[in-house]
Amino acid sequence: MNVQKLLTYILGGVGVLSAIFLFMIISAGDDAIKAGEAGGSVNTFMYIAYVVLFLIVAIVLLFVLKGLFSGDIKKTLISVGAFLAIVFISYAMSSGTDLNLQPFIDKGADVTEATSKKVGAGLYTFYVLGFLAIASMAFSGVKKIFNK
Known part of the structure; x- marks a missing residue:
C-alpha cells in the first residue's frame, strides 16, 4: 500500500x-x-x-x-523572496491612519494604528496576489490560444 x-x-x-x-x-x-x-x-x-x-x-x-x-531550491527561494517583497511593499504602502478608529475604540475593540496598518497591508497583499493570479491565468489562456 x-x-x-x-x-x-x-x-x-x-x-x-x-x-x-x-x-x-x-x-x-x-x-x-x-x-x-x-x-x-x-x-x-x-x-x-x-x-x-x-x-x-x-x-x-x-x-x-x-x-x-x-x-530546484533556487526557484523556490526566488518565489519566497518575491512574496516577501510584496508583503513588505504592501506594509510600506499601508498608512494605518486612513480609518477613523474612535468608533471601534468606543465599542471596546482593541484597535490601534498599528493594527490598522497590518490589516491594510494584508488587504494590499491580497489585492496584489489576486491580480497576479488573474493575470497569470489570462496570460496562459491567451498564450494557449495563439500557440494553436
Whole structure:
C-alpha cells in the first residue's frame, strides 16, 4: 500500500469523525452551549480539533520541506523572496491612519494604528496576489490560444 492511498484512508476517517463531532455539537444546541451544560463536550471537541490541526500542519510542513530540498531550491527561494517583497511593499504602502478608529475604540475593540496598518497591508497583499493570479491565468489562456 502506497503512502497516498494510506493518507486517503486517514483523511476519509478524519472526515467521518469530523461529521460525527459536528452533529454532536449541533445537537447539543446553542442554549446548552451558552449555559455551559455542553461545555465539556465542546471543549473536548476543540482539543481534538487542535490536535488534528497540529497534525495537518506538521504533515504539510514535512511534505513542503521534502519537496523543497528535492526540487530546484533556487526557484523556490526566488518565489519566497518575491512574496516577501510584496508583503513588505504592501506594509510600506499601508498608512494605518486612513480609518477613523474612535468608533471601534468606543465599542471596546482593541484597535490601534498599528493594527490598522497590518490589516491594510494584508488587504494590499491580497489585492496584489489576486491580480497576479488573474493575470497569470489570462496570460496562459491567451498564450494557449495563439500557440494553436
